[in-house]
Amino acid sequence: MAKQYKAVGEEAWKNIEKANAELFIFTYGSLVVQLVKDYEDYGAVNKQLDKMGYNIGVRMADDILARTGLERCPDFHATAEVISKVGFKVFLNITPTITGWSTDSKEFSLILDDNPLNDFCELPPKAVQDGLWYSNILCGVIRGALEMMQMQVEVHFVRDVLRGDDTSEIRVKLVRLLDEEVPAGDD
Amino acid sequence: MIHSVFIINRSGGLTYNKNYTQQVAQLTSNEALIFAGTFHGIHALASRISPALKGSAARDLGIQTIDTKGFRLHCFQTPTGIKFIAVADLMHASLADVLSKAYRLYCDYALKNPFYNLEMPIRSDMFDAMLLELVQEN
Numbered sequence: 001m002a003k004q005y006k007a008v009g010e011e012a013w014k015n016i017e018k019a020n021a022e023l024f025i026f027t028y029g030s031l032v033v034q035l036v037k038d039y040e041d042y043g044a045v046n047k048q049l050d051k052m053g054y055n056i057g058v059r060m061a062d063d064i065l066a067r068t069g070l071e072r073c074p075d076f077h078a079t080a081e082v083i084s085k086v087g088f089k090v091f092l093n094i095t096p097t098i099t100g101w102s103t104d105s106k107e108f109s110l111i112l113d114d115n116p117l118n119d120f121c122e123l124p125p126k127a128v129q130d131g132l133w134y135s136n137i138l139c140g141v142i143r144g145a146l147e148m149m150q151m152q153v154e155v156h157f158v159r160d161v162l163r164g165d166d167t168s169e170i171r172v173k174l175v176r177l178l179d180e181e182v183p184a185g186d187d
Numbered sequence: 188m189i190h191s192v193f194i195i196n197r198s199g200g201l202t203y204n205k206n207y208t209q210q211v212a213q214l215t216s217n218e219a220l221i222f223a224g225t226f227h228g229i230h231a232l233a234s235r236i237s238p239a240l241k242g243s244a245a246r247d248l249g250i251q252t253i254d255t256k257g258f259r260l261h262c263f264q265t266p267t268g269i270k271f272i273a274v275a276d277l278m279h280a281s282l283a284d285v286l287s288k289a290y291r292l293y294c295d296y297a298l299k300n301p302f303y304n305l306e307m308p309i310r311s312d313m314f315d316a317m318l319l320e321l322v323q324e325n
Contacts, residue, residue: 058305059298065266066294069287072266148267 005081009089012067016090025119032134042130049133053140060141061148064090072149076174077101079151080108083142083172092116100171109158112168123162133157139170150178189275189282189322190258193219194293196306197268199227203309207322211258211274226250230262230270252281265290275325285325292317 035045064070064087073079080098089095094116100109117135133139139155146153152175159165190211194203201223206213214222234248253260259279263271263286271286271293296314297303303311 059294062265062267062269062290062298063294066287066290070266 005078005085006095008068008070009086009095012064012086012090013093016067021116025117028117028137029121036127036132042127042132046131046133046136049136050140050143053137053142054144054147055140056137057141057144057146058148059144060087060091061145064145076105076108079146079149080110080172083145084110087142087145096170100169106174108172110170110172112170115161115168118162118168121162128163133160134162135160135168142170142172146172147178152176152178188278189273189285189325191274192289192318192322193223193226193270193272193274194289194309195223195227195270195272198306199224200306201308202269202306203314205315205318207319226262226272227270230264251283261286263287263290269293279325282325285321288321289318292321 032045032049035048036042039045039048064082067090068086070082070086073082084096084098088110092115094112094114096110096112098108099111101107115135117138121134123132123134127134133156136157139157142155143153154173154175156171157169158171159167159169161168188208190208191204191206193201196202201220204214204219204223230249233250237248239248249264250262252262254277257277258274259277261273261275261279261282263283265271269290271289273282273286273289275282292314293309296311296317297309298305300311303309
């Protein structure tokens with residue numbers, strides 16, 4: 001099954017329009033810089049990045065489904081595979097490794113070996129100290145996209161190379177499945 | 188020949204409707220809203236009473252076509268719950284691929300518009316134009 005998602009991801013990546021990577025990376029960097037200037041509190045910046053990512057993620061789910069024609073995943077393992085091999089591949093051209101499965105299969109980690117957003121970026125010591133997660137937008141994106149697929153998840157960074165750790169790691173935890181709404185009786 | 192297209196959001200509200208020929212009845216906006224809500228309801232009922240196995244691949248168990256003497260109504264439901272409906276003449280057996288293309292257009296021209304609020308009616312000239320092109324090709 002992993003092979004099939006990998007092929008789907010590669011196929012979609014081939015057909016999608018590409019943008020200039022540096023433009024994207026620098027735009028994101030200046031966005032974070034501006035947020036830091038405006039909020040002056042790194043915790044608030046993290047929250048705002050997560051919120052922005054959420055708004056992106058809810059739209060991204062449909063985008064991926066339209067491009068690949070994928071159906072719903074049979075279990076959370078497949079969901080993780082799709083996020084890594086299709087989602088991240090199509091939008092960032094990276095495939096994070098999936099590890100750290102909990103015993104009840106409700107939590108996993110995505111290890112990002114090379115996060116393109118981190119290129120050209122250095123965090124000032126104060127940012128590291130106060131807990132800024134530079135790529136926190138990615139957490140919001142995953143949260144938004146999965147919510148569109150009726151899964152409520154908690155996503156947060158655990159490690160980040162910009163803070164001196166050896167790799168970047170995002171932890172995804174399934175909180176609950178959202179039941180589909182039965183159509184309301186009247187508008 | 189496709190007569191009209193409807194897009195229904197996940198809660199059953201009408202997001203988009205457009206008539207492409209004069210032959211089909213011109214619905215008032217109220218009638219169109221009622222149509223959307225009714226269809227959403229019967230689509231949900233159809234998937235509930237379906238005898239097919241409920242499982243991983245059993246997502247789109249709802250109505251796919253409705254046949255009448257004069258026309259055929261096609262419905263394509265995305266895994267996120269959005270329904271794309273096309274009313275066409277009896278020439279087409281299945282418009283699922285056209286509706287998937289319409290799904291792509293929805294993603295590109297409605298979702299990528301930052302001013303578009305999800306689940307709200309779509310007001311986008313580009314979306315109208317591209318969809319018209321798609322309809323005219325068929």
